[in-house]
Amino acid sequence: MIRLSRAIALPNLVLAAAVFAAAPAFAGPGDKALDDVRILSADDMQGRLVDTPGSEKARAYILSRFAEIGLAPLGDKFEQTFTFQKRDGATVQGTNLVARIKGAEDGGKVLVISAHYDHLGVRDGQIYNGADDNASGVAGLLAVAEAFKAKPPKHDVILAVVDAEEGGLRGARAFAANPPVPLSTIALNVNFDMLAKNSKNELYVAGAAPFPYLKPILVKAASTAKVTLKLGHDTDEAGKENNWTTQSDHYAFGEKGVPWVYFGVEDHPEYHKPTDDFATVPQDFFKRSVATVVQAAQALERDLDDVAKASGR
Numbered sequence: 001m002i003r004l005s006r007a008i009a010l011p012n013l014v015l016a017a018a019v020f021a022a023a024p025a026f027a028g029p030g031d032k033a034l035d036d037v038r039i040l041s042a043d044d045m046q047g048r049l050v051d052t053p054g055s056e057k058a059r060a061y062i063l064s065r066f067a068e069i070g071l072a073p074l075g076d077k078f079e080q081t082f083t084f085q086k087r088d089g090a091t092v093q094g095t096n097l098v099a100r101i102k103g104a105e106d107g108g109k110v111l112v113i114s115a116h117y118d119h120l121g122v123r124d125g126q127i128y129n130g131a132d133d134n135a136s137g138v139a140g141l142l143a144v145a146e147a148f149k150a151k152p153p154k155h156d157v158i159l160a161v162v163d164a165e166e167g168g169l170r171g172a173r174a175f176a177a178n179p180p181v182p183l184s185t186i187a188l189n190v191n192f193d194m195l196a197k198n199s200k201n202e203l204y205v206a207g208a209a210p211f212p213y214l215k216p217i218l219v220k221a222a223s224t225a226k227v228t229l230k231l232g233h234d235t236d237e238a239g240k241e242n243n244w245t246t247q248s249d250h251y252a253f254g255e256k257g258v259p260w261v262y263f264g265v266e267d268h269p270e271y272h273k274p275t276d277d278f279a280t281v282p283q284d285f286f287k288r289s290v291a292t293v294v295q296a297a298q299a300l301e302r303d304l305d306d307v308a309k310a311s312g313r
């Protein structure tokens, strides 16, 4: 997430005690999601900065989960690489991981689920583990993939675990610039970025204001959600900094005219700090949050033809 309201925080010297969870009590979709967050935000991933050994290690784990879930790539491999220049002129290589679950109906519209796996790496000797930002979104995406494998979708669902979001949505923009299916067939992007931390049991879904035809689907999803699912953060009403339209990977789709829905929590004290680690994840909320996005993704997929029709795609 790239929140306009926050600058990169200075290293924080508070050491959070490690908490190791017992078996999850909340049974629902994505029971493995906690493990995914714990593993992806462990110190040995070194903050998953793009083009580092920690990033490579994160990819290896995500690919092992793809295999466990039984996902297939679109072409011959999951890895889609891209390069970009840093401000100092250095060339950086990013790697997206892209999989597809075939829909029961051939040749129709496609749903793209996205979540970025990169984070800020190590700064001044402190590891920015990025448990909420965005190991949590990757875990949510994997839970959605599991749900669609268990109950196959009508439409093709593409799972895009993207790199280099922090600092410019690079992976999502590379995906949208060179999509694995014609852009015109992508009816909707559903993006997850920061699903894990909120003290008020609140998760936000943005997208209903710019794409009003999504509102009934999202309102219905909210009515049965396991958290308080609030619609908003998609207009300038409460100030530009509270409009999340451009602040995560869904914007790369928005720039290309693809409608999007974004799920995420509001800012918290650990946002972009070394304390955003597994120990500070409220586990019950996170599991409820994952169950909520799984249900919502399934609802959006069910209604994808109506969404495509309403948007004129």
Ligand SMILES: [Zn+2]
Pocket: 001, 002, 133, 166, 272
């Ligand atoms: Zn971020």
